[in-house]
Amino acid sequence: MSFKGFVKVNYFRFVFITVLSIICGLSIIGAGYIQMYWLTDIKDGKWRDALLYILLMIVSWCFTYVFVKLAQYLNNKQEEEYYKQIRDQIAIHYFKDGKYHKVSAFQSRITNDINIVNENYFEWYIALLIYTAILISALVVLITIHWSIFLICIALDLMSYFVPKLVQKKLQRAVEDLSSESKSYLDTLEKWFSGLEELRRYCAGGKLLQVENSASNKLENANIKKSGAQQVLLTANGVCSLFSQIVLTAITGFLITQNVIIFGAIVSVQNFMSNVSIGMQQMIQCLSYMKSAKPLMKEIGSDATTINDQNDQGGEIPTxxxxxxxxxxxxxxxxxxxxxxxxxxxxxxxxxxxxxxxxxxxxxxxxxxxxxxxxxxxxxxxxxxxxxxxxxxxxxxxxxxxxxxxxxxxxxxxxxxxxxxxxxxxxxxxxxxxxxxxxxxxxxxxxxxxxxxxxxxxxxxxxxxxxxxxxxxxxxxxxxxxxxxxxxxxxxxxxxxxxxxxxxxxxxxxxxxxxxxxxxxxxxxxx
Structure with missing residues (x-):
């Protein structure tokens, strides 16, 4: 299971998704850039130009909304077609490899594990593109406004990049533990519920509930640990974002008082500052989630590898x-x-x-x-x-x-x-x-x-x-x-x-x- 395999499902659709996502990011920054001149025209009393700019902003926001929804729809379609391929490949692999496979392990692989990868990898692809486009285009706009703001953004973004890395490994381990506990839970259900009639016959329901409850608690704890690791990552990103906003706001205010940048930048630069911070943090968050799913994707990919038919041939009839x-x-x-x-x-x-x-x-x-x-x-x-x-x-x-x-x-x-x-x-x-x-x-x-x-x-x-x-x-x-x-x-x-x-x-x-x-x-x- 790989990103390359996801792309191969439908090249044209993948390219279209990518282009739509990038346009969405550019449209968000474009609306902010237009807003800077809209505010300046309002201050100067240029109402006709201000009206034109507001119409352009509305068009930009509408395009963003429509393109995001369309990209999500197409991405979901690409995902489901890819997951169908993976499920089929796993079924064929398990059929041909000649090994004994527990039903619960097979069920977990084609349902829970694929869902985990979906939530932690492919669902983040569009967001990664949008926030990357936001980050790059916002930096380009900032350097056109003033070079000092651009340099400060770079320094703060580098800080924002390295801090969350401290919790990436914790999140990765939490995702792996969740997959393991999910398999264990399904295995427990298979072993105990297959003998449900026998347990009823001897009124041993208490033991069934005790075992199920214990396995359920372990699965619950694994989910909580994964959620906790995600929250730690979100918190680290939030703290870095807040610090960046404070520093850039101070610099922007100083430059406006010195008449270095136009009045409209009083709001727009703050937005661009926020876009840069959010773009960087969200991009890192997307990459962190996607990286945490890589080991599980490798396992699924191993179970989906093709086994040549020639390996199944050549058997003789024993005497x-x-x-x-x-x-x-x-x-x-x-x-x-x-x-x-x-x-x-x-x-x-x-x-x-x-x-x-x-x-x-x-x-x-x-x-x-x-x-x-x-x-x-x-x-x-x-x-x-x-x-x-x-x-x-x-x-x-x-x-x-x-x-x-x-x-x-x-x-x-x-x-x-x-x-x-x-x-x-x-x-x-x-x-x-x-x-x-x-x-x-x-x-x-x-x-x-x-x-x-x-x-x-x-x-x-x-x-x-x-x-x-x-x-x-x-x-x-x-x-x-x-x-x-x-x-x-x-x-x-x-x-x-x-x-x-x-x-x-x-x-x-x-x-x-x-x-x-x-x-x-x-x-x-x-x-």
Missing amino acids: SIKTRGLMLQFPNGEKLTFPDLEINQGEKILLTGDSGAGKSTLFKLILGSIKPTSGKVEFENKNGEQIKPDMSKIGYIPQDPNLFPGTIEQNITMFNDDLDSKVKPIIGEVDFKQDIVKFKNGLDEVINLNKLNISGGQRQKIVLARAKIHDSNIILIDEGTSAIDQKATMDILQKLVKSNATIVFIAHNFNEKMRSLFDREIHLVKE
Whole structure:
């Protein structure tokens, strides 16, 4: 995420915004310059010239107002188009990088972090241009009035520049802390509210409120610290501005009494003095805010970098999976240790074990969604050579299947229209035909994720069909038939074990008839 990327969204619009903003700054000073001669003409009784000048001032103010509003509108449009690009790039990056990303972290990145950058960087661009134009044009006008006023302004402005720098780093740290606490707050909500039903069941709402309140307090404190740092910066700017006004007013009054400058300057020079001070202070303030957002912009930019498609290619279909010294340790000190395993092509394996022995975790380690603390998972081809696996050929049916807003057919094909013709034969293999006829629109029934219009068993059959239709050579089933009745489960398993695919099936409740369908059993023991 960068200023260069913001410009590239629409070069012509960006140039137009820049020109409008500069004209606004020049118009403000132009109105002040006209005012100087307007006051002089009133003193001298030149009423016709005074009327002309006042009309020119009104026109200048009107132009300023209209141009500011137009520049803000166009800048907002430029911002939103850029943020859409960034959000799309982050989504693509997270999809392609192969890493596990927390939902709360993704949400925070594309909402809170972008909003923080917007408030502390791009929203200040127009103001920076306007105040820079005001500062430069006011200095030019002052030097035409008298060189001494110009030099004093330069000296005072240099003082105004260095004083606020003392609090810039504090503001930058406050912005970074706010982003961190925002992520932490969203992460806390995700962890606790995902188990809301369980908390209700055991009347543990007090703990939920306590945790939420603690996280909320931290976020509130981060916001307060950021606001405090902003106020310190504003105060420093205000003190410098006041000092500048006092000194320049004294010099201006002296020059008028000496008839060095015209009478109208009695008000206009004070305005120019104020314009210089305000222009400098606001320009520094804009730069301070924008600088404070740079580290966060760099982080967002890193998450929005393009990952070449070639990095996702080249995977082979594994014929065997091996684990070597596999161990996973949790932050609380608890650890899971797995025996060295070898799963060969075409095997039908029943995976059983003690509760908490890590059956589901083993699947996630194989899939790479979590990384082991030590040891590794190896994939080999038919020649026994280690390979990078083609993960699209490894089907995974979790306990709680993932479905998406779309039709039943789309959830089976995963939005690949080329597979539409294969859907009907597949649904027979997973005992789904009788379910389909119950839906008004059949395979075109849209799945409602908010008001779920399918049963748990139907969800599992959809994901089973998904794995089958994509020709998964290896299918990992984590109690993937737990919501399906026993008769249908046996029918599905009998068809699955006849396939050439490698099947690893986790089940808690199984009978001898089910056990007999598998080549062997792997039993995990919790140590």
